[in-house]
Amino acid sequence: MQYLEGRRFVVLAIFLAVALTFGGRLFYIQVLDGSYKLAADRNTLQRIVQVPYRGLIYDRKGQLLVQNMPVYDLMVVPREVKQLDTARFCQLLQLPLEEVRLGLQTARAYSRVKASPLVQNLSTPELAAIQDNLIDFPGFSIKARMARSYRTENMAHALGYVGAITPAFLEKEKYAKYLPGDFLGISGLESFYEPQMMGRRGVQYRMVNVRGIEKGSFRDGEYDTLSVAGQDLHTSIDIELQKYGEMLMQNKRGSIVALDPKTGEILAMVSAPGFEPSVLTGKGMGNRYMELLQDTAKPLFNRPLMATYPPGSVFKLVNELVALQMGVVTPNTPFDCNWKLVRCTHRHEYPHNVSIAIKNSCNPYFYQVMRSAVLRGRSTNRFEDARLGYSEWRRQVMTFGLGDKLGVDISQEKKGLIPTSDFYDKAYGFHRWNFRTIYSLAIGQGEMGVTGLQMANMLAIIANRGYYYTPHFVKGIGTGGPLPQYRQRHVTAVDPQYFESIVPGMQQVVDGRGGTGNNASLLDVGISVAGKTGTVQNRHGADHATFAAFAPAEDPKIAIAVFIENAGFGGSSAAPMAALMMEKYLRGDVAPWRKRWETWLQRPAESFIRKH
Known part of the structure; x- marks a missing residue:
């Protein structure tokens, strides 16, 4: 009997423990924890x-x-819409009936019990016109x-x-x-x-x-x-410089990119033709976007990042630097201006060295520079020798940020193109091409393609004597600095000493007597500019004009690349435009006599082409 009595107390204790557990839990749920009440009260919350x-x-x-x-x-909960007077509702909103019906259909497809937008971007006056009448339309808020x-x-x-x-x-x-x-x-x-x-x-x-x-x-x-x-x-944008550049590029297609070479910060990036940012805001934005999309001038096309062109003679600087690094030329290598190799667009003095060649943009000189770099006798097979030499030359060129995305902090950036040996194998066949097939690359023509951003970065590298920071727009987020990838220094394959060899020639382009870029000179205001003109051959129409530079030459604070489609010689249009941009940034204003160029530069691109 005592045994049974003891078991009875154990069972009672178990039941009591269970009852206390459930009771305590119910007390917590109903009194202490309001989350269940919140769930139960959703209809009143x-x-x-x-x-x-x-x-x-x-x-x-x-x-x-x-x-x-x-x-x-204007939000709608479809389930709560009762006996909608669509005619009055459409009149109130100033919307066509079909648009309202489509909006309600879309809302029902999303959810019948959750709110979704029917009309967006109502202004304060538009809200005032309809708000007092919404009480007559249940389900809308x-x-x-x-x-x-x-x-x-x-x-x-x-x-x-x-x-x-x-x-x-x-x-x-x-x-x-x-x-x-x-x-x-x-x-x-x-x-x-x-x-x-x-x-x-x-x-x-x-x-x-x-x-x-x-x-x-x-x-x-x-x-x-x-x-x-x-x-x-x-x-990092200087909005006054940006505004100035967009004004100068009126009536033209092309781009301007200006960088701070020491940091990679983008000072201005102009894409022409452009549009105002407010166009893509507010009611009717979709219709305005379609108008821009259908515009034959392609204002939505971001030319500094998406348009790729041969760089023209500006690329001769990189070609020379790579050859210097490879040890196949020196700054005093005296190549002649031999028109039997390739035509030269300028008559100029002899004998040649790199400074004279850069100043006069001598095509035969840089033809021979690249030939020295590519044809090195690595193989007894002349096709294989060209293939091996070109691959090494290309590898060093790629370290200048060409042929791949730089990684700027907006999307749509294009890689450009520095063709591989495989590219030419597919085009001509394996061992069916040699240096004569690709020599146009030496002067920045042929299959090569760069963006405006890449060209400006190329000049920033020369200004820095061999390194660059990835170009970027944002130098500070909140109270911090830029993203980590924009603080990393990228070094080219070319030693700093070789950059010193080409800068004097670049200064002669702009500041020397008879240089191809004299229209970019700022010596009258005490600023020395180092630059290079370019005229890019175009099979589809008039040649493109380009000019790239940095200033001051001794302590560069701005690197710039200007590219104008179908404007002919770079020294006539791109160079003076770059001069105005550099002076505007460095001095805050433009010399009065040079300010007269502003109206002149706003002419259509074709008006700059020399008449023969």
Whole structure:
């Protein structure tokens, strides 16, 4: 009996323990923990997502370029729409019936019980016109948010634009944090720095009655979270220089890229023709985008990053540096201006050395420089010898940031092209090509292609005597500096000593008597410029004009490349344009007599072509 009595107490103890456990848990759930009550009360709670302020964008001097302004979206919950008077609703919104029907159909496809945007980017006056009437249209509400507003008419390609997230984006894991109706960066800096600029959402829970009228916060905001604003971008762009460059490139197609060679910071990047950044904001943005897309002048085409051309005579500088590094020439190697090898566009003095060759842009000289680098007798087979020599020459050329993406901090950058030996094998057949097949590369022609950014970076490398930092727009994020990849120094295969050999010739191009780039001289204001002109052959029309330089020659603070399509000789149009840009940046203004060039340079490109 005592044994049975003892078992009874054990069983009672177990039941008591279980009862206490369940009782304690129920007490916690019903009294202490409000999460279950929150779930049960969803019909009487309103979950308000707080969209954070997007980071602002400034130029290098602290001038505000991109800000936020309030706009409003008309949201709809399809299940709550009752007996919609579509005629009156369309009249109120000033929208066609088909557009409203399509919007409602899209909203139902997304969710019948969740809110999604029907009309976006309503301005404050537009909101005022409809807000008082929304009480007659159940299921519709207004959602306030911040949209982008531009305080500059320039730099549209680099700044980029913000647009509504699409259903295709929402399906990707990368965009898991976004909701329908959210906005994100689509292009330019807005897209590249989206993670830094988007910030972090907050959530507020509000009690509402059956009529949807707010009755206060839920549990004194215990479950609310604050939004965190996105980080500001401090760019390296000099917006006044950018504006000046865009003005000079009116009526033309081409690009201007200006860098600070010591840091890789982009000072200006002009793509012509362009457009104003505000075009891709607000209501009707989609229609305006299609107009730009269909424009035959291709204003959406970001020429400094996407257009690739042969670099022309500017490339002769790299060809010479690689040959010097390979030890096949010296600065005093006296190659003649032999027109039997290739035609020279200039009559000039003899004997030759590298400075005279650069000053006069002598084609036969640089033909012989590359031939010395490629044909080295590595093989008794002349085709194999050319193949081996060209591969080594190309390897060193690639260290100048050519033939591959530099990694600038906006998208759409093209690689350009420095052809491989395999490229020529496919074109002509294995062991069916030699130096005579590829000699045009020596003077920057043929199959070679570079972007405007790559050309400016090429001059930055020469200014630095052999190294560069990846070109970038943003020098500061929030209170920090640029991204880590823009602080890394890249070194070419050419020793610094060889760069000293070509700079005097580059100075003679601009500042010497009879140089091909005399129109870029700034000696009258005490600035020495080192540069190189180029005239790029074009099978489809008039030749392209280019000029690349850095200044001051002794302590470079700006490297620049100007490329103008169908403008002929680079010294006539590209060189004076570069001079104005360099003087504007270094002095803050332009000498009065040179300022008269501004109107002259805004002429159409074809007017610069020499008449024979």
